[in-house]
Amino acid sequence: MTSLAWKLNRLKLMGAPEIAWRVQQLLQKKASKFGLGLAARAPAPDLGRLGAAFVGDAAAGVDQATVCAAADAILAGRWNVFALRGLPLGFPPQWNRDPKTGTTAPMQLGKLIDYRSERVVGDIKYLWEPSRHLELVTLALAWRLSGERRYAEGARELLQSWLAQCPYPQGVHWTSSLELAVRLLNWAFAWQLLGGKTSFLFEGEGGQRFLRQWLDNVYQHCHFIRGYFSRHSSANNHLFGEYMGLFVAAVNWPCWPEAARWQALAQRGLEEEALKQNTEDGVNKEQAIYYQHEVMDMMLLCQRIGAANGVGFSQAYRQRLERLAEFVAALMDAGGHVPMTGDADDAQMVRLGYEPGWCPYRSLLASCALLFGRPDFKAKAGRLDDKNRWLFGAAGAARWDELGAAGPERPVLAFPQGGYYLLGKDYGQAGEVRLVADCAPLGYLSIAAHGHADALAFTLSLGGEEFLIDPGTYAYHTQKLWRDYFRSTAAHNTVQVDGQDQSEIGGNFMWLRKATARLLAHAATGELQVFEGEHDGYTRLADPVLHRRKVEFDSNRNALVIKDILECRGEHALALHWHFAEGCQVQGTRSQLSIEGERARLNMRCEFGAGVELLRCSESPPAGWISRKFDEKAGISTAIWRGKIVGTTEIVTVLEWQFKAH
Structure with a gap:
C-alpha cells in the first residue's frame, strides 16, 4: 500500500477534532526542528528526592543460574530478538542498525522519520526491541543475585553506549512515545536493582557524570512523552503504556519540580484508561488476548511500584484488573493454552522470569492470586514464578503458601460486553472440553488496530490439548502478504464469502468497514449447550449475505453440531x-x-461442496500455517470445504470425539 493510500484511509477514520489535533502535532514536530519545545537542557535533579525501593534483596527461590546464563550471553554479544536467536550483535550493539535487514536508520529528528517505511529503517520491530532495554534489567538482576561486578559494569557500558548513539531527540528511538515509556520502566527496574543513587557505578567524578547523564535522559524521556501522547483513534494500549512510563519515572525519580505534575497526570490517565479500554466483564477492547496481557501487566507494575511509594490506585482500578484475570482464566484450558485471538507481538514490559516454560498468562494469574487472595487463580497459575518473587518478595511467597486449595474449576462462561462465550464440561480435568466462541467487536476505536476478521470463529481444546486453533499473527510492519493473511477471515475457523474478508483492511493496523457481531443465544450448562450468533460483514456485498452460526454441544455424546446459515x-x-x-x-x-491427537481422536463430517481440501504450508493460497511467536511460522493442517450456493443455505458440520485411555 502506498503512503498516499494509507494516509487517505487513515483520514477516513478521523473526525474533525482528531484532524485538528494531528495538525497541531505536525506543527509541534516542525517547530522542534528549530529547537522549539525541546528539553535540550535538563534541570539539575534534586538527589535528596528519590523514590522508595520496589524490589528488595535477591529474591529467595529465584533461578540464579538461568539469569546469569542470560546475562553472560548478552556480555558475549549474543542477543535474542524475536525469531533471531543468539544473534551476534556485539556488546554493545549498534543501536540504530536493524539486525534483521542490516538497514541503518537515519540520524535526524526522530519525529520526522517514517518508521513505517522498510526502505528507511528496515523492520522497525527489530530496531525498537533491543532499545527497550529489557537486557539492561537482565544484567542488573545478575548483579543483584551474584554480586559479580562485571554484570553491573556491563549494564553501565550498555546504557552509556545507548546514550551516546541515540542522543535526544535524534534517530528512530525518539519517534514513538510508547518505546520511550517501556524504556523508562526498564531503566527504573535497573536503577533499583543496581542500588539506586548509592550504586558503586556512581562513585568518583566519572560515576557522577554518568549519573547526571542518565538522569538528564530520564527527564528528556518524560518531557517527550508528555508532549506526544497517543490520542483519539490511537488511544489504545499505546496511551496506556505512555501513562505507565511517565508514572513509573515520576514515582522513581521525583527529583524535578515537574515530576509531581507528571505523576498526577499519569495516574489520572491510568485510572481512566483502565476503565475505558477494558470492559466491566474483563475483556480488553482491542480484542487481542496478548494485548490484554500487556495492559494487565502495565496495571500490575504500576500498582506494585505505586504501593511501594505510598501511591494507591482506586478500588475500581483493582477490580477491573481482577475481572481481566477472570477472562484469562476462563480462556486457559487444562493444558495452560490460551487462544491466540487478535494480534500479538511477544512484548514483555520487563523481563524478571527466566525459568524454562515461563508463561506470561500463568504469571499474571499468580500475581492476581496474591493481589486478590484467589486460590482459583493460584490453581491456574500452577506455581509462583520468578517474576512474582521479585515483585512480591518474601512476604508474597509466604502469602502464596497460605492460599488455600481451590475447589473444582468454575470459569466464567459468558462475557457479553467483551463478546466471548464458552461451551464445555469437566473444566480443569482430564476429560475437559473447552470451546471459546468469538462474537465480539472487531477491535477498539475507529481503526480497530489489533483486531482480526474472526467473527463467529471458535477454538476447541480437548483434555487440555488444542485441536481447533487460532493461527496467531506472525508479521506487523513488513511482509504484507502474511500480515494480511494471519488476520484474514480465511485464517480463522469460520466462513469466507466470495473470497472476501468479513471486514475491510485499510492498512497494517487499520480496518475500514467492520463486521458487527450479535449474540442470539447462549446456554452453557446442561446436557445440550448452545451458542448462536450472527454478523453483518458480508451485507456490504452487491447481494447482501448475513452469516448466522449455531453451535450445539451434546455433552453426553461428546459431539458438536455446527450450523452455518x-x-x-x-x-x-x-x-x-x-x-x-x-x-x-x-x-x-x-x-x-x-484428526488424531495425543489425548483424543476427533472426527469431522461435512457434505458441503465437492469435498474437503487439506492444505499444509501452502503459499498460494496462504494456508496451513501457525505463528506461535512473532516472525516465526510453522506448518499445520488447514481443512477447507469450498462450494457455491444460490439463495439462503445451511451448511452442517459435525464433530465427534473420544478420549484415549492413559
Missing part, C-alpha cells in the same frame, strides 16, 4: 475453514476428516 438471494462462493494444532494428524476423504 448464509441468508442471501443470489449466487456466492463459500469457503469453510478449519485450522488444526501442530500436534494433530489429519487425514480425510471427500466429506470426512479423521
